[in-house]
Amino acid sequence: MRDMLKKMNKTTKSNLITYGIVIVAFAVMQTLISTGSISSLLEGLMVPLCIYIILAVSLNLVVGILGELSLGHAGFMCVGAFTSAFFSKCMRDVITIAPLRFILALLIGMAVAAVFGIIIGIPVLRLRGDYLAIVTLAFGEIIKNLVNVLFIGKDSSGFHFSTKDVMDLNMEADGTVLVNGPQGITGTPKDSTFLIGVILILITLFIVINMVNSRDGRAIMAIRDNRIAAESVGINVTKYKLMAFTVSAALAGAAGVLYAHNLSTLTANTNNFGYNMSINILVFVVLGGIGSIRGSMIAAVILTLLPELLRGLSDYRMLIYAIVLILMMLFNWSPKAIEWREKYLSFGKKKKEAVK
Amino acid sequence: MAALLDVKNLGISFGGLRAVNGFDISIEKEQLYGLIGPNGAGKTTVFNLLTGVYKPDTGKVILDGQDITGKKTIDISKAGVARTFQNIRLFTKLSVLDNVKVGLHNKHHYSTIEGILRLPGYRRVEKEMNERAMELLKVFDLDGHADYLASNLPYGQQRKLEIARALATEPKLLLLDEPAAGMNPNETGELMEMIQLVREKFHMTILLIEHDMKLVSGICEKLTVLNFGEVLAQGDTSSVLNDPQVITAYLGE
Incomplete structure (x- = not known):
């Protein structure tokens, strides 16, 4: 019994450290920003940083905890971004209290992303490994391309939809275009702030960490470790796979909401909602250590800040970025580095020695 | 009969x-x-x-x-009906205790929301599960290793753990x-x-x-x-x- 208590405390302690890092980092950055000792470029990077952290933590739920490779994460972010931006633009003059409008937009963005998670998850989660990766990649691209041909306008007689162009909307003279195909949505209120971003990170961490350490999380990890054995003890594999996938999609949707409300113009292209982004998020997860939530956060921070901090080195920038990628990989996965880490940096971590 | x-x-x-x-x-x-x-x-x-x-x-x-x-x-x-496997199939990256708790999955319930928000139902049921799992581990003399990763147990004890997990499903x-x-x-x-x-x-x-x-x-x-x-x-x-x-x-x- 005593060992158990000790163990529970250890997990709790480790989780508290994770929350603590976020809060301390926020406090430090906020102080630096308010004293003006930080460049405006770096300051502008704070919200995107929060977005990447949320994306990395949420993808870790699928890649690290469920053990399935998903390359369509940016697609769910795209769904969350566009539905919430659409909502906020429509409600701009109806709901004037910005925080309330943002919270509603957030809930809608997450809910729609979760619905997409279920719709896409039901067919694709029958696949595994490489096949799942390719199919999710395709679905991500489909979402991005669908958004690019979507035209929505509103006039006195209501909403108009088209997949061709603005003229096809057939609006009255008083109509306004809300979603303009490849030009996306313009005029979304800029409601995202660094504080909101950090709060969303904390909520994401709270959901993911608590889920992992619950009955559901154990079932999900059991499926990852051995699907046949999980079935044999009565775990509903389809249900828990879908649960992990959907929660992950909803959280990616939240990141999308944050993204949409940080820009005045929201468009869907390869760099923000395409496979480039999906792969980027996967890189955070893999480099941070698959399954390690704190690791994905740290990797997201380093790999987002690095290219900006190295801007002065111009041509050598991407070279150094690549070297850092390799070094991080070595630090995380090479046996010698792991040994060194366990010796000197094993605060509050479970010792994983073998019996006998 | x-x-x-x-x-x-x-x-x-x-x-x-x-x-x-x-x-x-x-x-x-x-x-x-x-x-x-x-x-x-x-x-x-x-x-x-x-x-x-x-x-x-x-x-x-x-x-x-x-x-x-x-x-x-x-x-x-x-x-x-519960079973063990010819080639051991444990949840290798979970602790010994958690392996048994996965076996208890269908006998002890709380909702996802209770789990995420850490409501009283979560605490009560988790405590029950911990106690029940430790009881089972004790029968197989594995209670001292509850914290270990299942993959770190020696072969014979992995076999025992598999039986304990099967018994957890009652x-x-x-x-x-x-x-x-x-x-x-x-x-x-x-x-x-x-x-x-x-x-x-x-x-x-x-x-x-x-x-x-x-x-x-x-x-x-x-x-x-x-x-x-x-x-x-x-x-x-x-x-x-x-x-x-x-x-x-x-x-x-």
Whole structure:
């Protein structure tokens, strides 16, 4: 019994450290920003940083905890971004209290992303490994391309939809275009702030960490470790796979909401909602250590800040970025580095020695 | 008294191969039953048919009066059949304690929301689960290793953990697939005692596949011998092992 208590405390302690890092980092950055000792470029990077952290933590739920490779994460972010931006633009003059409008937009963005998670998850989660990766990649691209041909306008007689162009909307003279195909949505209120971003990170961490350490999380990890054995003890594999996938999609949707409300113009292209982004998020997860939530956060921070901090080195920038990628990989996965880490940096971590 | 497990005319084909044909077995409550046969005779296939991994082409499986023929693995687990595997299948990256707690999954409930928000229901049920899991681990002398990753346990203890996990589902029938595989004579002896203990302590009905004749003749009350997918002999352990047909087919002479 005593060992158990000790163990529970250890997990709790480790989780508290994770929350603590976020809060301390926020406090430090906020102080630096308010004293003006930080460049405006770096300051502008704070919200995107929060977005990447949320994306990395949420993808870790699928890649690290469920053990399935998903390359369509940016697609769910795209769904969350566009539905919430659409909502906020429509409600701009109806709901004037910005925080309330943002919270509603957030809930809608997450809910729609979760619905997409279920719709896409039901067919694709029958696949595994490489096949799942390719199919999710395709679905991500489909979402991005669908958004690019979507035209929505509103006039006195209501909403108009088209997949061709603005003229096809057939609006009255008083109509306004809300979603303009490849030009996306313009005029979304800029409601995202660094504080909101950090709060969303904390909520994401709270959901993911608590889920992992619950009955559901154990079932999900059991499926990852051995699907046949999980079935044999009565775990509903389809249900828990879908649960992990959907929660992950909803959280990616939240990141999308944050993204949409940080820009005045929201468009869907390869760099923000395409496979480039999906792969980027996967890189955070893999480099941070698959399954390690704190690791994905740290990797997201380093790999987002690095290219900006190295801007002065111009041509050598991407070279150094690549070297850092390799070094991080070595630090995380090479046996010698792991040994060194366990010796000197094993605060509050479970010792994983073998019996006998 | 009606038998706990009643199997009639069970069969399955894979392509042109009739892997199991006309398999009958009837196991009484709290009986220790052995299933033996040469390699490739279809023993594990029978287990897979009983646990819903494969769907039988013919036959019926009745567990405690309930028809479980062709049901899904999860439903059969809920109906009360638990198993271990010939090649150990643990949740390797989970702790020993969590492995057993996954086994308790369907017996202790709280909702996802309760889990995420850490509501009182979560705390209460998790405490119950921890206590129950530790009790089970204690039976197998694994309580001292509750924190270890399952993959870090030595082989013999991994086998024990698999049995503990199966028992966590509170089954009526426990299927053990070659529990003594890869064990030395000492470990096998220990295992025999443990299987007996499990039967007495949990009032468990056990069907086991085994090649180790010492174990089979030592603890099984009844035996069924499979050969080429068909039942070759069936009955009390001593009479089956002395059956000349069995000796030629299996033990060799």
